[in-house]
Amino acid sequence: MEYKLTFEAYNKALKKNKLLGLTCKDCGTITAPPKMVCSECAGTNLDIVELSGKGTIKTFTLNNVAAEGRECEAPYTIVLVELAEGPWIMGNLMVIDPAVVTMDLIGRPVSMGKLGPKVFPGDKYSAGDSARPLFNLES
Amino acid sequence: MRKVFVVGGAQSPFTVAQQKTQVELFSEVSMEAMAASNVKSKDIQAIFMGNVLGDFSEGQAMVQAFAADNIGCAGIPANRYEGACASASVAVRDAFIWVASGFYDIVLVGGVERAASLGTPLATRTFAMASDRSYEFPSGLTFPAVFAMLAHLYAKTYDKPLEQVKEEMATVSVQSYKHGIHNEKAQMRKEVTMEQVLSSFVVSTPLQLHDCCPFSDGAAAVILASEDVVKKLTAKPVQITGVGQASAGPLHGQKKTLPRIYSRELSVKQAYDMAGIGPKDIDVCELHDCFSIASLIAAESLGFFEYGKSGEAWIEGQADIGGKVAINPSGGLKSRGHPIGATGAAQVYEIFRQLRSEVEPQRQVPDAKIGMTDTLGGDGGTLVNIIMKRGW
Numbered sequence: 405m406e407y408k409l410t411f412e413a414y415n416k417a418l419k420k421n422k423l424l425g426l427t428c429k430d431c432g433t434i435t436a437p438p439k440m441v442c443s444e445c446a447g448t449n450l451d452i453v454e455l456s457g458k459g460t461i462k463t464f465t466l467n468n469v470a471a472e473g474r475e476c477e478a479p480y481t482i483v484l485v486e487l488a489e490g491p492w493i494m495g496n497l498m499v500i501d502p503a504v505v506t507m508d509l510i511g512r513p514v515s516m517g518k519l520g521p522k523v524f525p526g527d528k529y530s531a532g533d534s535a536r537p538l539f540n541l542e543s
Numbered sequence: 544m545r546k547v548f549v550v551g552g553a554q555s556p557f558t559v560a561q562q563k564t565q566v567e568l569f570s571e572v573s574m575e576a577m578a579a580s581n582v583k584s585k586d587i588q589a590i591f592m593g594n595v596l597g598d599f600s601e602g603q604a605m606v607q608a609f610a611a612d613n614i615g616c617a618g619i620p621a622n623r624y625e626g627a628c629a630s631a632s633v634a635v636r637d638a639f640i641w642v643a644s645g646f647y648d649i650v651l652v653g654g655v656e657r658a659a660s661l662g663t664p665l666a667t668r669t670f671a672m673a674s675d676r677s678y679e680f681p682s683g684l685t686f687p688a689v690f691a692m693l694a695h696l697y698a699k700t701y702d703k704p705l706e707q708v709k710e711e712m713a714t715v716s717v718q719s720y721k722h723g724i725h726n727e728k729a730q731m732r733k734e735v736t737m738e739q740v741l742s743s744f745v746v747s748t749p750l751q752l753h754d755c756c757p758f759s760d761g762a763a764a765v766i767l768a769s770e771d772v773v774k775k776l777t778a779k780p781v782q783i784t785g786v787g788q789a790s791a792g793p794l795h796g797q798k799k800t801l802p803r804i805y806s807r808e809l810s811v812k813q814a815y816d817m818a819g820i821g822p823k824d825i826d827v828c829e830l831h832d833c834f835s836i837a838s839l840i841a842a843e844s845l846g847f848f849e850y851g852k853s854g855e856a857w858i859e860g861q862a863d864i865g866g867k868v869a870i871n872p873s874g875g876l877k878s879r880g881h882p883i884g885a886t887g888a889a890q891v892y893e894i895f896r897q898l899r900s901e902v903e904p905q906r907q908v909p910d911a912k913i914g915m916t917d918t919l920g921g922d923g924g925t926l927v928n929i930i931m932k933r934g935w
C-alpha cells in the first residue's frame with residue numbers, strides 16, 4: 405500500500421510554509437505529522453489537507469545544549485503546539501528571551517509566521533534536510 | 544512456561560571515557576558473571592546483548608558475535624538488542640522468554656556501551672537518534688529537551704508551581720547521589736546538595752546539570768538459568784516472576800497521556816499481572832531516572848505514588864530506603880551512571896544483589912524480598928519492566 409503523505413512531500417510543502425496533514429474519511433480525525441494510518445482509528449481512507457498552522461503551546465523548553473553540528477543554533481526554544489485541528493506538533497518559537505520563555509507560555513496562542521519555517525540542512529546521518537515550523541506568539 | 548532464575552552477574556565500574564573496547568568491557572563482566580554462577584563458557588547456549596551506539600563510539604557493530612568468540616563461546620547464537628536506553632532490558636526479557644519456553648537452559652545476558660567515549664556533542668547527536676528524526680529532531684530536540692518539556696507539562700498538568708517541581712526534582716538527585724556514594728561501581732560518587740543542584744548549569748529549561756544523568760562507559764551481565772538446572776548452580780537464585788514490554792511512537796503522538804508515558808503503564812501492568820502482585824508488594828525498585836523529572840513521572844505510573852504527588856513522597860523519604868519503596872539504592876542512572884546499552888542489565892544485577900543482601904551495607908534495603916526494574920528507551924519508544932523475587 406502506497407504511503408499517502410511521505411516525509412519528502414510533507415517536508416517539501418513545509419519548506420514553502422505549508423503545513424500538511426491527513427484527514428480521515430472514516431472518523432474525521434486529522435493526523436499530523438503524517439502516518440501510514442489514521443492516528444485515531446488506524447484507518448487508511450485518508451486525504452491530504454493543508455492545516456492552519458495555528459494552535460496553542462502545550463509545553464516548551466529553552467535549550468542551551470545542541471547536538472553535534474547544530475551548536476550554532478543554541479539557545480533555541482522548542483515548543484509542542486496543539487494545532488487548532490487537534491494534533492500536537494513540534495516546532496520552534498521565535499522567542500528565546502528567558503523572561504518570556506516561562507510557564508506563562510503554556511496555553512498561549514501561536515501561529516506559523518510569515519518568515520517561514522526553519523530548515524535543518526542535514527548532516528552526514530540525516531539523509532537530507534528537514535524543515536520544522538517556526539511559531540510566533542499571537543498577541 | 545518454566546521458571547527462570549538469575550543465578551549470578553557482574554558489573555564493570557561505570558565511568559567517564561576510558562580505553563577498554565566494548566568487547567573487552569563485555570568479556571570481563573561475562574567471565575565474572577559466569578564465575579559467580581558456577582558455569583563455564585561451554586555451558587552458555589546463547590548470548591543476548593544490549594548495545595546501542597557501538598558503531599558510532601568505536602566503529603564496532605555486531606559486537607555480540609565478537610564478544611561471544613572472545614569469551615570462548617564461539618559458535619553459539621549471539622543477538623544484539625537496540626531499544627535505546629532500554630536495550631539490555633529488552634535483551635533480558637527476550638532471554639527470559641527463550642529460557643521459559645524450554646529452548647535454552649543457560650544463557651548470558653547483558654549489555655555494553657561507550658557513551659562517554661562519544662564525547663558530549665556526538666553523544667547528544669546520537670542519543671537524539673532515538674527521537675523522531677523526521678518530525679522532532681529537526682526542531683533541535685535533544686534528550687534533555689524531551690524531559691525538560693515533560694517537566695513543564697508536569698507542573699502544568701498537576702497545577703504545581705514550577706519552583707516546587709524543581710525542588711522535588713532536586714530532592715530526587717540528592718537522594719540518588721546519597722546512595723551512589725556508597726556504590727563501588729558508580730560513576731559519580733560524591734555528595735551533592737540541593738543548593739548545588741539548583742545552581743548548576745541550565746541544560747534545557749527547567750533541567751539543570753544535576754537533573755541529568757551522565758554519559759557513561761561500562762558493561763553489565765547476568766546469567767539466566769531454567770528451573771531444570773538452577774539448583775546445580777546456586778543456593779540463592781533470584782526468580783524472574785514478571786516481565787512487561789511496550790512501545791510508543793514519537794512524543795507528539797503521545798498527546799493523550801503526556802506527561803505520563805503510556806508505554807510504561809502498558810508494560811508494568813503486564814509485569815504485575817504475570818507476577819500476580821501490585822505496586823505495594825515491591826520492596827526495591829531500580830527505575831529509569833535519566834533525568835530527575837523522569838523519576839517522578841515513572842514512580843507514579845508504576846503505581847507507587849499518586850499522579851502529581853511523587854515529589855512530596857521523595858521529600859518525605861517515602862522513595863528512600865526505609866520508606867514505602869526504596870527507589871534507586873544503586874544511585875540510579877544519575878549517580879551509578881548510564882552506559883545505555885548496559886543499564887538494564889545493571890538494574891537487574893542490582894535487584895539480584897539487593898534481594899540476596901549483597902550490596903554495600905550503607906545502601907542495602909533491609910530484608911528486600913521483591914524488586915522491580917523499569918527501563919525507558921527514547922521518549923517512551925521502548926519500555927521494559929522486570930519483577931524479581933527471592934527464589935530460595
Ligand SMILES: [Zn+2]
Pocket residue numbers: 428429430431432433442443444445446447
Ligand atoms: Zn480515522
